[in-house]
Amino acid sequence: MSKLTDDLSDCGPDELVLANKILFKYGVVDGFGHVSVRCRDNPDHFWLARNCAPALVGSGDIIRHDLNGDAVGDGNHRLYLERFIHAAVYQRRQDVIAVVHSHSNTLVPFSVSKAQKLVPVWHMAGFLGQEVSVFDTAEKFGKDTDLLITDMDMADAMADCLVESDVVLMRGHGATLCGRTLPEAVYRAIYAELNAQILIQAASLGDFTALTAGECVATVKRISPQIGRAWNLWVREVEPG
Numbered sequence: 117m118s119k120l121t122d123d124l125s126d127c128g129p130d131e132l133v134l135a136n137k138i139l140f141k142y143g144v145v146d147g148f149g150h151v152s153v154r155c156r157d158n159p160d161h162f163w164l165a166r167n168c169a170p171a172l173v174g175s176g177d178i179i180r181h182d183l184n185g186d187a188v189g190d191g192n193h194r195l196y197l198e199r200f201i202h203a204a205v206y207q208r209r210q211d212v213i214a215v216v217h218s219h220s221n222t223l224v225p226f227s228v229s230k231a232q233k234l235v236p237v238w239h240m241a242g243f244l245g246q247e248v249s250v251f252d253t254a255e256k257f258g259k260d261t262d263l264l265i266t267d268m269d270m271a272d273a274m275a276d277c278l279v280e281s282d283v284v285l286m287r288g289h290g291a292t293l294c295g296r297t298l299p300e301a302v303y304r305a306i307y308a309e310l311n312a313q314i315l316i317q318a319a320s321l322g323d324f325t326a327l328t329a330g331e332c333v334a335t336v337k338r339i340s341p342q343i344g345r346a347w348n349l350w351v352r353e354v355e356p357g
C-alpha cells in the first residue's frame with residue numbers, strides 16, 4: 117500500500133499507474149484518454165502508458181517518451197495515437213509536470229456550443245480561468261480530419277492555446293489539462309468535469325453567476341495546497357486490498 121504523502125512533486129511511474137485508475141474511477145477517461153508525467157531524471161522525457169485502456173494500465177505498461185512523442189529505449193510497444201499532445205505541451209511549457217488528455221463527457225458540449233463558454237461557477241474550479249478557449253482542428257488542418265491529434269504539427273497548434281492557460285477544450289473531441297504536479301493535473305481533470313456538470317445544472321435554472329477573475333486567482337491560491345488531501349483519498353480508493 118502506498119504511503120500517504122504531502123510531497124506531490126515526487127511522482128513517477130508508480131503514481132502514474134494510480135493516476136490512470138483514479139481518472140477512470142471518476143469518469144474522466146473510459147477506454148480512451150491518457151495521463152502523463154514528466155520524468156524527474158530528464159525534463160526532456162515523460163512517462164506515458166503504452167496504448168491500452170487507462171483502468172488496465174500496470175507498471176509494465178509505462179513507457180518513457182521523448183518530446184517528439186517517440187518511445188525511448190528498446191521495445192516494440194504500440195503507442196497512443198495522440199501521444200504528441202503530451203510532447204508538445206512539455207516542449208512549450210517548462211513549468212508543466214503532468215498532462216491529462218480526456219474525452220470527459222460533460223466537457224465536450226462546451227467544445228461545440230456557440231451559446232455557452234466553459235466558465236468556472238464553483239470555487240473548486242478557479243483553475244479554469246475566466247473562460248476556457250477552444251482549439252478547432254478545422255481552422256488549420258481543414259474540414260475533413262478525424263479530429264485526433266496524431267502528429268507534432270497538430271499538437272503544436274493545440275499547445276498554442278496553452279501558453280497562458282492550463283486547460284484547452286478541443287472542438288468535438290475533448291480537453292487537455294496541465295498541472296505542476298501529477299496530483300494537480302488529476303485534480304483539475306476531475307474538477308473540470310464536475311464544474312461542467314454544475315454549470316449545465318445552473319444554466320438549466322436560468323441566469324447564473326460565474327467566478328470573477330479575482331475569484332479565480334484567489335480560489336486557486338487557497339485550494340492548491342489542499343490537493344494532497346484528495347490525492348491521498350483517491351490513492352486509497354484505487355489501491356487493491
Ligand SMILES: [Zn+2]
Nearest residue numbers: 198218289290
Ligand atoms: Zn483524444
